[in-house]
Amino acid sequence: MTSEKIKRIALESIETKRRFFDANAEKVGLAADIIIQSLATGGKLMIFGNGGSAADAQHIAAELVNRLGRDHPPIAAIALTTDTSIMTSVANDASFDELFERQVLAIGRPGDVVLAISTSGNSPNVLQAVCAAQGKGMKAIGLTGKTGGELAAICTLALIVESDSTQRIQETHITVGHILCELIEDTLYPA
Numbered sequence: 686m687t688s689e690k691i692k693r694i695a696l697e698s699i700e701t702k703r704r705f706f707d708a709n710a711e712k713v714g715l716a717a718d719i720i721i722q723s724l725a726t727g728g729k730l731m732i733f734g735n736g737g738s739a740a741d742a743q744h745i746a747a748e749l750v751n752r753l754g755r756d757h758p759p760i761a762a763i764a765l766t767t768d769t770s771i772m773t774s775v776a777n778d779a780s781f782d783e784l785f786e787r788q789v790l791a792i793g794r795p796g797d798v799v800l801a802i803s804t805s806g807n808s809p810n811v812l813q814a815v816c817a818a819q820g821k822g823m824k825a826i827g828l829t830g831k832t833g834g835e836l837a838a839i840c841t842l843a844l845i846v847e848s849d850s851t852q853r854i855q856e857t858h859i860t861v862g863h864i865l866c867e868l869i870e871d872t873l874y875p876a
Contacts, residue, residue, distance in 0.1 A: 716844060717864075717868035719798055719841065724869065729762065730749065730760075730761065731798070732764050732800040733766055733799070734811060741802055744862065745762070752870070763792075765788045783810070797823045800826050801827050801828065803827070804831070804851050806830065806834020807834040808836075812836060825840045826841060827844065830851070
């Protein structure tokens, strides 16, 4: 590996994040406010996505349930990407497209929030879950990329990383996730 290639990749990542936050810092704050309002009134945050986005969902949920920067009581967050029995049962007996939708219908309540993560914005199982959530009176925040895809059009609030590079989108998504966790933690449990 050449150090020049490594520097170029790092600079692409930095530049993608800079462009995103220059254009979307207020929207990220609004997303945090939506989640905080739900959590403060007894709601929960459900997070889901496929592949690397599934890993991000688990990461974000873990930061809230455990802690990001300091100890605090657990925050009601769940990744819908972790129960292999539910996931394989739904995929086998129903449809992979219903994977998150059925979980949202089972445990979601009015006032809850879903954080739907899809780099393309067009994952059918993510789209179906968002529609199900909204049908039950939940707000939906979309974390997406490229042009936002269908997800951007159906969410309460869409955070779109305008890039065609999946890895740059994902790197920005997890930064957004950490910022949301920090804002939630600081508001619900100030130091």
